[in-house]
Amino acid sequence: MQLQKLELMIQKSNNIVALLGPGILEECGLPNFRNDxxxxxxxxxxxxxPTELLSAQFFETRKELFFQYYKEIILKKGVPCSALYALAKLEQIGKLKSIITTNMYNIEEEAGCKNVTHLYGYVEDNKCPRCGKAYSISYIKNSISVPLCEKCQVAIRPQILLIGELLDNGLMTKAANAIEHADMLLLLGTHINDYRMGKLIQYYTGNRLVVINDIVHCADSNADLLIKERPSNILPHINF
Ligand SMILES: [Zn+2]
Incomplete structure (x- = not known):
C-alpha cells in the first residue's frame, strides 16, 4: 500500500529533490554514529x-589525535547501497533533479548520481590552508601522524565541515532554491527534525514530502508519506 502510494507520487513528479542523511551511510558501511x-x-x-573528535576546536588543539581518528575511522571505504543506484536511475530519467547530502563521502557519485550537493564538504577534498595545494585521500592516509603540506610544512585541512563551524552560505542557498522549486521531497535516512536538514525542509511547500528511514522521529508524522524502513529496502522496488 505504501509502496503503491510512493510509486504514484513519483509518477506524478518531475522535479524531485532527495535529502540524504546518516541512515544512507549506515547502509553503505560508512561511519555514521546514529547509534549509541x-x-x-x-x-x-x-x-x-565522535562529536568532540570532529570539532573545529579539536582540530586546532589536538591534531595528532584528530588525524589518528580521522584516518582510522572516518576514512573507511564504503560500498554504495542499492538506494543510491535507484536514485541514479531516477536522475537519469529526468525525475530527480537534485541530491542534497550531509554525507562527507562521494559514495553518491560512485553509484552514478550526478547533481549532488555535499553540504558538509567531502573527504576527497583536502587542501593546504596556506598555499591551497590539493592533496589526495591516499596522501592523508599514508602520512605519518599529521599530514603536512610538502611546501609549507603546515597541517593539511580536510575540506569538511567540522562541528562548531558554520555551513557554507552558497551551498545552503543552492539547496534551499532546489527545495523551493521541488514538486516532491524525499528524505532518506534522515528525519524532519534534523538540526540542519530541518531548516532546509521549511522551504518545501508541496504536498509530497516523503520520509523513508528505519528510525522514526515524532515530527516525521508531519510527512505526507512515512515509511519506516531502510531506503534500500524500498527504492529499488519502485517502478518508475
Ligand atoms: Zn602549502
Missing part, C-alpha cells in the same frame, strides 16, 4: 566522543 554503540566504541578507544 558506535559512539561508545569510539569513546572507549579514543577517550573522546
Amino acid at each position: 554503540d558506535a559512539c561508545y566504541e569510539v569513546e572507549s578507544s579514543y577517550g573522546y566522543s
